């Protein structure tokens with residue numbers, strides 16, 4: 001099984017997932033809530049991440065995701081909804097709103 005590395009800031013946690021895994025799998029790899037998922041269907045915006053490296057490793061956002069990111073003011077192309085991403089290659093992300 002080919003594994004890919006997801007580096008999650010600001011905690012600096014590294015998670016390894018099989019290639020093609022949805023990022024929602026992160027929840028099962030750590031006892032900490034590394035990404036604050038809510039609806040898991042691209043509708044609530046809780047899981048916005050900034051992609052620092054490997055934007056292309058997370059697949060292509062669809063039009064609904066792009067529209068919603070724009071509504072959230074996350075324009076500029078480096079933000080994604082983590083619940084809509086699949087890990088195709090190594091990536092470094094920053095959770096946008098942490099508490």
Ligand code: FES
Pocket residue numbers: 036037038039040041042043044045046047048081082083084
């Ligand atoms: S968890 Fe709601 S948009 Fe991703």
